[in-house]
Amino acid sequence: MTKRFGTVPAVEAVSLDLAAGEIFCLLGPSGCGKSTLLRMLAGFEAPSAGRILLDGRDLAGVPPHRRPVNMMFQSYALFPHMSVAGNIAYGLKQEGLAKAEIAARTAEMLRLVQLEGLAARRPDRLSGGQRQRVALARALAKRPRVLLLDEPLGALDRSLREATQAELREIQRRLGTTFVVVTHDPGEAMVLADRIGVMDRGRLVQVGSAATLYERPATRYVAGLLGDVNLIEGRLGPGGAGQARILDTPLGPLTGTDHHGAGEAGASAVLALRPERLRLAPGSEGEGDGESLPATLLDATYLGDRILYRARAADGRVLRATAPAGTAPLAPGEAVRLGVPPEAAALVPA
Amino acid sequence: MSTRLHPLALAALALGFAFLYGPILVLVVYSFNASRLVTVWGGFSTRWYASLAADGALVTATLVTLKVAFASASLATVLGTLAALALDRRGRFPGRTLFTGLLVAPMVMPEVIIGLSLLLLFVALGVDRGLWTIVAAHATFTLCFVAVVVQARLATLDRSLLEAAADLGAPPARVFLTVTLPLILPAVIAGFLLAFTLSMDDLVIASFVSGPGATTLPMRLYSQVRLGVSPEINAISTLLIATVSLGVLAASLLTARRG
Numbered sequence: 001m002t003k004r005f006g007t008v009p010a011v012e013a014v015s016l017d018l019a020a021g022e023i024f025c026l027l028g029p030s031g032c033g034k035s036t037l038l039r040m041l042a043g044f045e046a047p048s049a050g051r052i053l054l055d056g057r058d059l060a061g062v063p064p065h066r067r068p069v070n071m072m073f074q075s076y077a078l079f080p081h082m083s084v085a086g087n088i089a090y091g092l093k094q095e096g097l098a099k100a101e102i103a104a105r106t107a108e109m110l111r112l113v114q115l116e117g118l119a120a121r122r123p124d125r126l127s128g129g130q131r132q133r134v135a136l137a138r139a140l141a142k143r144p145r146v147l148l149l150d151e152p153l154g155a156l157d158r159s160l161r162e163a164t165q166a167e168l169r170e171i172q173r174r175l176g177t178t179f180v181v182v183t184h185d186p187g188e189a190m191v192l193a194d195r196i197g198v199m200d201r202g203r204l205v206q207v208g209s210a211a212t213l214y215e216r217p218a219t220r221y222v223a224g225l226l227g228d229v230n231l232i233e234g235r236l237g238p239g240g241a242g243q244a245r246i247l248d249t250p251l252g253p254l255t256g257t258d259h260h261g262a263g264e265a266g267a268s269a270v271l272a273l274r275p276e277r278l279r280l281a282p283g284s285e286g287e288g289d290g291e292s293l294p295a296t297l298l299d300a301t302y303l304g305d306r307i308l309y310r311a312r313a314a315d316g317r318v319l320r321a322t323a324p325a326g327t328a329p330l331a332p333g334e335a336v337r338l339g340v341p342p343e344a345a346a347l348v349p350a
Numbered sequence: 351m352s353t354r355l356h357p358l359a360l361a362a363l364a365l366g367f368a369f370l371y372g373p374i375l376v377l378v379v380y381s382f383n384a385s386r387l388v389t390v391w392g393g394f395s396t397r398w399y400a401s402l403a404a405d406g407a408l409v410t411a412t413l414v415t416l417k418v419a420f421a422s423a424s425l426a427t428v429l430g431t432l433a434a435l436a437l438d439r440r441g442r443f444p445g446r447t448l449f450t451g452l453l454v455a456p457m458v459m460p461e462v463i464i465g466l467s468l469l470l471l472f473v474a475l476g477v478d479r480g481l482w483t484i485v486a487a488h489a490t491f492t493l494c495f496v497a498v499v500v501q502a503r504l505a506t507l508d509r510s511l512l513e514a515a516a517d518l519g520a521p522p523a524r525v526f527l528t529v530t531l532p533l534i535l536p537a538v539i540a541g542f543l544l545a546f547t548l549s550m551d552d553l554v555i556a557s558f559v560s561g562p563g564a565t566t567l568p569m570r571l572y573s574q575v576r577l578g579v580s581p582e583i584n585a586i587s588t589l590l591i592a593t594v595s596l597g598v599l600a601a602s603l604l605t606a607r608r609g
Contacts, residue, residue: 065520069517077508081533
């Protein structure tokens with residue numbers, strides 16, 4: 001699918017397959033096109049090119065009110081002139097269901113989101129968390145094939161967010177509805193999603209599980225998005241996707257794994273190294289397996305579950321490495337070696 | 351910041367209000383004057399209010415005014431709301447600015463010109479002048495007030511509410527009836543009340559476009575005043591002021607209400 005506003009592409013040649021019953025997170029910074037993509041699925045924007053297939057039926061020309069897809073809005077968009085029950089029943093009334101059926105389904109939804117006592121309340125007399133639940137119940141009441149959620153937890157404060165994430169997962173498991181969640185928060189995507197699609201400047205950069213994105217990033221952007229990472233740039237040696245390749249860096253040749261095709265031999269590329277995968281050892285002698293870099297320890301920060309070390313490498317750059325808490329602490333100023341295991345070092349295009 | 355007013359500021363405020371409302375107050379007070387002489391106080395009485403009902407011409411004029419106000423306000427409300435909806439569409443259409451300008455222009459156009467041009471139009475079309483030409487003329491010049499009031503309300507309406515309704519399966523017409531209209535209703539009613547009161551106290555335009563048998567209350571009052579002010583005029587004017595004030599007050603309360 002492609003969507004252009006004027007000549008500016010907001011979503012560029014995105015191709016995506018959703019599995020029934022999964023939670024799929026579209027992750028990216030604001031303005032990356034993830035919301036536009038979601039609005040195309042809902043029918044509020046028409047794609048400039050491409051198709052949207054649901055069970056083999058093309059939805060591209062179908063107006064929003066005839067799509068078997070519902071959306072939970074970032075602002076929740078609760079109708080202020082209706083009660084909680086009225087909001088939830090709104091979609092059911094549009095289907096022309098019998099009164100008893102509507103009442104039963106509304107009660108069922110209220111139970112699902114644990115708001116039984118508040119059916120008659122107006123939305124402006126609810127807390128943020130309660131409003132979020134009403135919005136969820138309203139969108140789920142019609143039993144959509146796919147539920148679209150635009151920053152579903154964006155308006156909640158931090159403490160509420162974690163509990164709500166678990167709840168959202170729980171509800172999705174119980175109903176088996178396919179969820180498409182748009183978020184800018186990598187942590188939220190990792191907690192919620194079965195699969196994450198990272199978007200950057202209108203393009204879908206990489207799709208995969210949180211583990212895949214974390215351990216086998218396809219681009220420098222993805223590597224930096226999820227968690228902390230050391231990046232060392234250099235020139236690629238021979239080889240191709242799926243192989244271990246040498247990267248000629250200012251710190252000397254380092255071996256990394258090229259998961260997705262980082263480029264031709266001689267092209268510039270980046271070695272992405274997670275701090276917890278760098279093997280920190282005291283002393284100035286190498287240990288033998290893989291390459292190791294000599295460095296001088298700058299400082300150590302105790303973080304409870306781990307200790308974060310910053311070390312200055314031979315060319316002056318600072319690398320970060322973590323060691324599990326409880327290991328004997330190393331003193332700043334000490335000479336260390338940072339072991340680079342090739343299987344944990346991902347090669348990505350520069 | 352002090353909430354106390356400086357004595358001078360207070361005096362200026364009192365003078366300002368006295369200037370604005372003094373004459374009206376005098377009129378209201380004298381409408382309860384027992385004396386037949388307008389300028390001489392002869393004690394409290396409501397006799398002029400009682401004698402109003404007996405004045406056939408005045409009662410007829412009042413009924414005409416109410417009919418015109420109701421019909422023209424209804425027409426202006428429907429058309430003004432539609433205009434506001436057209437102007438509020440997110441997608442700008444070609445000529446939108448021009449359309450806005452044309453719609454709001456009657457607000458500042460001299461009434462004499464509106465009246466005269468409508469008269470010329472009705473003559474050119476060969477329309478018999480009477481109650482319905484006043485209705486049409488009043489709807490024309492009150493429509494813009496309705497449009498402005500409703501548009502202000504629409505501007506604060508959250509777009510995603512309408513999208514949510516569509517998303518939940520409501521076709522466009524039902525989105526309007528179940529979400530848009532209930533949410534802008536206070537503004538629509540306020541617009542109606544404004545149009546109603548504007549129509550009620552209009553003299554100039556009505557004088558141009560009315561015909562035989564369709565004399566509105568302001569026209570009737572004006573012609574009577576030329577023969578001399580009677581206490582009855584004070585009484586009917588007081589009633590007119592009360593009605594208009596109530597209408598404007600209700601309209602402003604409705605626009606100020608949130609949610």
